[in-house]
Amino acid sequence: MKFAYANAKKFEEADYILFGVPDETGSHSELKGVSLAPNTIRKISNERFGIKRGNKISLFQPQQGVLPKIYDYGNVKKKEVEGLAEKIVEARKKPILLGGDHSITYEVLKGISKVKEVSFVYFDAHPDFISSERHYYGSVICDISELKNVKVKQSIEIGIRVPEAEELYNLRKYHVKTITSLELTQIGIHKALERIRSMIKNYIYVSIDMDVLDPAFAPGVNTPIPGGMSSSELIFLAKNTFRLRGVGLDIMEVNPKRDVNDITSQLATSLIIETIAL
Ligand SMILES: [Mn+2]
Secondary structure, three states, rough: OOOOOOOOOOOOOOOEEEEEEEOOOOOOOOOOHHHHHHHHHHHHHHHHOOOEOOOEEEEEEOOOOOOOOOEEEEEOOOHHHHHHHHHHOOOEEEEEEEOOOHHHHHHHHHHHOOOEEEEEEEEEOEEEEEEEEOOOOOHHHHHHOOOEEEHHOEEEEEEOOOOOOOHHHHHHHHHOEEEEHHHHHHHHHHHHHEEEEEEEOEEEEEEEEEHEOOOOOOOOOOOOOOOOOOOHHHHHHHHHHHHHHEEEEEEEEOOOHHOOOOHHHHHHHHHHHHOOOO
């Protein structure tokens, strides 16, 4: 089943290339199920984002702007991600990745950064900045920092609320900016957007670990952490960040097995369409 909003029949005619990576080999969670996310998100997008009128489905449109052309490339293996991301950006299109565990973000950025200089805006409850262990979902920022064209010092992590001591040390050492969950509550989404706008000068890759959200909004994750963002706050920040100079987007770590009535998969679709509508 294709993503409900995949309105392009061919790769060539699309502005955005959506693909799934049903892989959780980079996860250290004892809970399994994140690899089910790409197909569950596609299924829920077809079930909940339209109204049947006669024989036709009338799709819900985004709140602001118009949807671009999206092609659903299907699912690919983790080892194919780097090459595919490079091919997409080389063709002046933008990738939308459905994870899978968060370590796959490194593969995409490896591909994109072969073509363009990028910064990242990383929404996550965790800094993912472990350095004592590498190439898994806890070391993503450390792994990314070794990519030549990824500008770590002009990047930011938002929504962080359970850092480990080792990660706090690495954030300072590598000069990665953060807006913690509490800080976001204090300064609000408009100031947060201002901060993103003032610090980022390159193309922007937006990576979303769904555990950045409060468990009330996104229960379908492996590590629900209280005190997170609301759906509206995340949609606002993802959309307005992406509008600045977005080059790619990922939605990671949805676990359909942990979900309640598939609301986390549903939110994944809302996030995608609201973020890329122009
Ligand atoms: Mn993560």
